[in-house]
Amino acid sequence: MAEYGYLLLKEARPRQWLKNLALYTGLVFSGWLFIAEKFWTVTAAFLIFSLMTGSVYILNDIIDLESDRKHPFKKKRPVASGKLPMPVALFFSLMGLVAAFYLGWSLSFFLFLGLLAYLTLQLVYSGWLKHIPIMDVMLISAGFIVRVYTGAAMIGAHINVWLLLCIISFSLFLAIGKRRSELTLLQGQTASRRVLGRYPEKLLDVYTAMFANTTWVTYALFTFMFPPFAFRGRVLTLLADLPRTFRSEKWLMVTIPVVIYGVMRYLHLIYEKNQGESPERILTDDRPMLITVALWGLMVVGILYGLG
Numbered sequence: 045m046a047e048y049g050y051l052l053l054k055e056a057r058p059r060q061w062l063k064n065l066a067l068y069t070g071l072v073f074s075g076w077l078f079i080a081e082k083f084w085t086v087t088a089a090f091l092i093f094s095l096m097t098g099s100v101y102i103l104n105d106i107i108d109l110e111s112d113r114k115h116p117f118k119k120k121r122p123v124a125s126g127k128l129p130m131p132v133a134l135f136f137s138l139m140g141l142v143a144a145f146y147l148g149w150s151l152s153f154f155l156f157l158g159l160l161a162y163l164t165l166q167l168v169y170s171g172w173l174k175h176i177p178i179m180d181v182m183l184i185s186a187g188f189i190v191r192v193y194t195g196a197a198m199i200g201a202h203i204n205v206w207l208l209l210c211i212i213s214f215s216l217f218l219a220i221g222k223r224r225s226e227l228t229l230l231q232g233q234t235a236s237r238r239v240l241g242r243y244p245e246k247l248l249d250v251y252t253a254m255f256a257n258t259t260w261v262t263y264a265l266f267t268f269m270f271p272p273f274a275f276r277g278r279v280l281t282l283l284a285d286l287p288r289t290f291r292s293e294k295w296l297m298v299t300i301p302v303v304i305y306g307v308m309r310y311l312h313l314i315y316e317k318n319q320g321e322s323p324e325r326i327l328t329d330d331r332p333m334l335i336t337v338a339l340w341g342l343m344v345v346g347i348l349y350g351l352g
Contacts, residue, residue: 158194
């Protein structure tokens with residue numbers, strides 16, 4: 045039984061749960077990160093959403109069983125390899141879905157709607173749209189938007205339109221990068237991933253460049269449009285005494301170079317090391333990228349909550 049537990053956890057792909065951190069977007073940029081009630085509400089939603097996503101990953105692997113067995117990497121997954129019996133995987137997947145919906149309904153009606161929207165998107169993606177070029181990556185992007193708005197709706201947070209456009213661009217950038225790396229890794233084996241055969245390599249390069257640019261540009265516009273800081277408090281009072289040459293009310297813009305570096309580093313990993321196939325692995329395994337994300341997070345929290 046302990047072995048089944050390990051295989052189920054592996055099948056649920058905990059690294060992928062990092063995507064659920066998008067639920068915190070509204071909390072952080074509304075200035076409510078350190079309001080205990082709101083923080084713990086979103087954290088509970090994160091855990092419930094992780095239960096949902098883990099259960100959906102198991103269900104997707106059951107649906108894709110035959111194609112995964114032809115895939116050079118996915119064939120090693122517990123269900124595809126036969127190490128985890130399909131009836132056991134299906135039982136725990138369905139139980140996880142039921143538990144997630146029950147807990148979501150208990151916590152917030154908006155969380156319940158978010159879970160339902162996410163599950164619907166995943167079923168439509170797995171059953172149909174993952175085989176249709178462009179629509180497949182747009183569905184992946186939609187999953188991020190559902191997470192962001194679910195987290196924001198639960199606490200009544202506002203999502204800035206430029207931040208929304210940045211999130212859309214960023215999620216499409218990740219999805220296209222994933223397709224670009226898959227195309228390289230599965231050269232000559234696209235039968236296991238039919239949609240890849242309909243993405244010319246040059247077209248993927250254009251898409252990758254396009255969304256790399258829109259990601260940092262929309263983020264830059266978001267930081268520029270962010271409400272100005274009032275010069276009060278110990279740090280800002282000191283800054284207010286500086287000459288106007290060195291003073292700015294757009295302090296969030298200092299994070300733009302970090303975001304640009306992050307985008308460039310991700311492109312480097314896609315084209316030099318073909319690692320875009322697994323964005324969450326890049327985040328946890330690539331030290332420069334991990335440092336970049338951590339630095340960006342510390343800067344954002346420090347600026348919003350230390351200067352504001």
